[in-house]
Amino acid sequence: MHFQEKHLLLQLIVLHSAWLMGSGQLHYSVPEESQHGTFVGRIAQDLGLEVDELMPRMFRMESEDHGDSFEVNVQNGILFVNSRIDREELCAKSPLCAVHLEVIVDKPLRVFHVEVEIKDINDNSPVFLESKQSLSVAELMLPGTRFPLKAASDADVGVNAQLKYKLNSTEYFVVEEKINDQQSVSLALVLNKPLDREKIPVHRLVLTATDGGQPELTGTVHLEITVMDANDNAPVFNQSVYKVKLLENVADGTLVIHLNATDLDEGTNKEITYSFSNNVPSNIFSIQSDTGEIRVKGKVDFEEINMYNVEIEAKDRGSPPLSGHCTILIEILDVNDNAPEMSLKSMLVPLPEDSSPGSVVALISISDRDSGSNGQVSCSLWPTGLPFKLVPTFKNYYSLVLAELVDREQVAEYGLVVVAQDQGVPSLSASSSLVVPISDVNDNAPAFAQPFYTVFVKENNPPGAHIFTMSASDPDVAENALVSYWLDEKLWSLSSYISVHSESGKIYALQSLDYEEMKLLEFQVRAKDAGLPSLCSNVTVQVFVLVVPVMAGHLVSKIHALDADSGYNAWLRYELHELTSGPWQVGLYSGEISTRRALNEAEGSSSHSLLVLVKDHGKPPRSVTTTLSVSLVANTQMFHDDVHLPRMGGGSGPLVDNVNIYLIIAICSVSSLFLLAVILYVAQRFQRQAEETMVYGPGTATLVCASEVGSWSYSNRHSHILAGVSGEAGAKSDLMVFSPNIPVFAENGDVGIMTEVVPNSSGQVSLYYSFQFISHLGPGIPAQNTT
Structure with a gap:
């Protein structure tokens, strides 16, 4: 039967994941405590990817906090459990527990968001705070009198944390459970029949708590009820439940509430002391025992606990003492005290200058621990006017993409600041800097300073004489700017007259020039860079041969x-x-x-x-x-x-x-x-x-x-x-x-x-x-x- 239920659960997971494909997010679920290798889903198939392209496209999966909990078999595209997951450790009492994953593939670069819900299993038994609880009850108490008990707790959630209580066989007491409008359970022991101290001075009972999981798990506590004589009036509060709203981060000593209980008795039986009757954190609140004032003692943080259920006991000084009880529901109000948190991951740095608009440069994820408008975050780029933009992808996830073409020769590097700002008052923000260098592409041909050059050379020059130096500039860098020179001999051969050094650009006359034979040499010199593909340009050079005749009798x-x-x-x-x-x-x-x-x-x-x-x-x-x-x-x-x-x-x-x-x-x-x-x-x-x-x-x-x-x-x-x-x-x-x-x-x-x-x-x-x-x-x- 257990195998059939598990098979049915996996089918439901697959169907639910396929339904979510239309929204751009995959959703899977897996029970907590699953063993290594447990099947989660066919993630490659659900994402529309072929199994044989996972490795060539560098399929990878990343998680901000739980990167080793799940793994993908790139041979078959199946997502499976990689390590043990404890839902209670991961999400505590949160009703919804999920792990967010990012799936990234290249060529082209795409990012998918996957959510794996961790289903609770009944792996925690109900636990009472103490193994034994003692009560003192006056024999004059009337039937129907309630005595608050400390309820049990269960680390599970949902049905697995729904507890039922049962007393062992007794005719004097019954257990009563009440659920208030805050979904908090109040547990009380109700007197069902008048007590007779002389008949039974002490009642020893066993209270059993049973959860709703399959199989059921239980926890017990021993109750010792002592019947007291004489003082027959207990203190009474003017209301059974008090509701208080308190801002987080209030100063120590701030008054939460001033309680006032009354006792109809006289003398010492009327004197009342106040105390906490449940497990209220002693480092958060304090109560003045003689006045009933409850004040803040430590740090109140909405992000840690947003609701406190405080049980108060008012006990008189009679013999035996009698007590009255009330419940205080303290709601903590959020204050914008948490700035957004940002995670920035570079994807395409340095950025080639021939990158097309839409190229993803970086991935950005933002979170804010506050709630409501205090936790709503907007993201922006500074300074404005840069060729980049932010594109929201999923919830608080953004992609930094190229918005327009860039040119390294104009701007070689961009400095960006990503600013995340919440909607609280006053608003808080966080920023992260990113430097995007632009890598060079061979998009500039060498350029000469002049459209043509004129060179004058005396005749009868020595062979091999240096007559001129060519120089071309290239705004590119590295090998894209490495310029070499050569002669263009398409019209006629110049190899016997002129040569150009390929690296320095120096022009040499290979033979002695004679004005009577040649007055003008005109040729073209080409400059070529070392980029791939290489670019070139040419220039015309005119060499004039000069003569100075000196005759006798001059x-x-x-x-x-x-x-x-x-x-x-x-x-x-x-x-x-x-x-x-x-x-x-x-x-x-x-x-x-x-x-x-x-x-x-x-x-x-x-x-x-x-x-x-x-x-x-x-x-x-x-x-x-x-x-x-x-x-x-x-x-x-x-x-x-x-x-x-x-x-x-x-x-x-x-x-x-x-x-x-x-x-x-x-x-x-x-x-x-x-x-x-x-x-x-x-x-x-x-x-x-x-x-x-x-x-x-x-x-x-x-x-x-x-x-x-x-x-x-x-x-x-x-x-x-x-x-x-x-x-x-x-x-x-x-x-x-x-x-x-x-x-x-x-x-x-x-x-x-x-x-x-x-x-x-x-x-x-x-x-x-x-x-x-x-x-x-x-x-x-x-x-x-x-x-």
């Missing part, structure tokens, strides 16, 4: 010295010191410095210091020296498909017209300055006739005029006096013209390059500007020469 500069003497003593000649001649020569009387022969590559890329000696023809001859620094660099000529430059000295065009205009301006300026210099010279001669001697010394170039057109200064570094010189020396202007906005420096402050006006073979005049710019970048770095 006029470089002019040295002009002045002598204050006259006649033969002022006739000057110029010579180069023999140690500094090399490929250079100087006009004997003109002071013009020019190239003796064509410069080779080594000479053309270096700096030269020339020591010029100037002598007069006096006797004895006097001389002076000056140092001229010359740096030769390549003349940059840029060639483009849409730009054509005319050749100097032949044909006509806009450039030649502009040069002629500049030449006319320069000649007019020189003539004006020369006239001004003559006037100044005449004035100074008249001013210094009285001076016996003249002192000449070295000096720096004096600035005559500076404007947006250019700057003019005297080229003689050794005289402060301007004078007209006849002959060949006077035919040349000593004025030097420098280009606007281009600083002109030389080592140790010398000016080494000046403007030349040279007639060509056709009789036309060409104006050449040669400039030397020596920039010292720092120790160990060669100076940059710009012409």
Whole structure:
């Protein structure tokens, strides 16, 4: 019979579970004390999952407090009891006892809620607080007088805790049970027949309590009733049941109720003392024995006990003493003294930046021990505006899901605070922080800083020379941002001319470039990251080959010295010191410095210091020296498909017209300055006739005029006096013209390059500007020469 009942119970459980599938929750039940392996339900089948997909989808079950009570066989999808469950230990006297489980599967991620109800079995016998109870009863008591007894308790619930009481055979007493409106049982011994102390002074009875379980369990207590003589009036309360409401957490000493019982006797038989007659916690309440005041003694906590049933005994001082009894029902009112409790479990951290909206990031469960509105909890996210939202799943369970797309390159990490707040007054809250880092996905291609690059390279470069460095940036991280470079050779092969280092992006010229053979190299460089799949971008690079021809007889500069003497003593000649001649020569009387022969590559890329000696023809001859620094660099000529430059000295065009205009301006300026210099010279001669001697010394170039057109200064570094010189020396202007906005420096402050006006073979005049710019970048770095 027991096997059939168990089989029927399991069938009812399965049917009830199938009925609950529509609500998103499975409900099973199992008796307490079930052995290990007891069948609970076919959870995989009830959830709509195939048994063979449990392991691939990482089927797992979690419980916040009772994770080892149940287990699932992933081979057949059956939920079974894993360890012994004691319902009384788990849920005490709660009528409904259930264990909440979370079932989680991946691919896709889903969460199911399962509730397993623990059914009570009759495994606890009724128990009396004491094995023996003693009563004193006056012989003058009338039939129907009630004497409260301490009832038995049963740890079970429901039918298994419904107790029936029975006395052994006696004609003087019967047992009476009363259930009040609070479903509390009051047990009393009722006098059924007047007592005669002289006939039976002591009544010894056995009270048996029987529960309603199957099989029935019993408990007994021995009653010893002593019949007392004389005092025949017991104290009486004005009502048998008092109801009191008390807020939890009230201060110690708070008055609960003031009792008042009356006794019709006189003298000591009328004096009453009050006491607790049942097992009231002595650390919660206290009673003043002479006044009947009941006060709070300890902590009153609604979450522990929300109702107290207190039995009060009022006993007089007669001999024998008589007593009256009443019941106090103390209802504890809830106060919002418990903040919500939160459990947060991360599921998808870090979050890939390509995750789709709706992806579950974390699971959140919330509980509050308070009741009513004090226990109603709402959940929210802070700060607002983040790409996440909370989705309620079941009761106080939430899922933190992705609400919109995220981009790691814009925000690499999100800091969230989940706030749970109850509805009490004042409201209490709890919060939990969660950091959601965003993992990188290769969604950005490398990017160059410019749409194209232009590189200038001197011809006859050494093979393998580094000519440029490419650089592309990628906002991704790790291997997704690791950039490599290579040449795009789809149009034509460049492997014999150019190579690109795959890691550094450095571009090398594999062979010596010749301007006459190739003026322009145009190619594309690609940058590719190391992500999967990889992304790439390209950029166009234009390499222009530059040439600087240096021919024999090329006029470089002019040295002009002045002598204050006259006649033969002022006739000057110029010579180069023999140690500094090399490929250079100087006009004997003109002071013009020019190239003796064509410069080779080594000479053309270096700096030269020339020591010029100037002598007069006096006797004895006097001389002076000056140092001229010359740096030769390549003349940059840029060639483009849409730009054509005319050749100097032949044909006509806009450039030649502009040069002629500049030449006319320069000649007019020189003539004006020369006239001004003559006037100044005449004035100074008249001013210094009285001076016996003249002192000449070295000096720096004096600035005559500076404007947006250019700057003019005297080229003689050794005289402060301007004078007209006849002959060949006077035919040349000593004025030097420098280009606007281009600083002109030389080592140790010398000016080494000046403007030349040279007639060509056709009789036309060409104006050449040669400039030397020596920039010292720092120790160990060669100076940059710009012409």
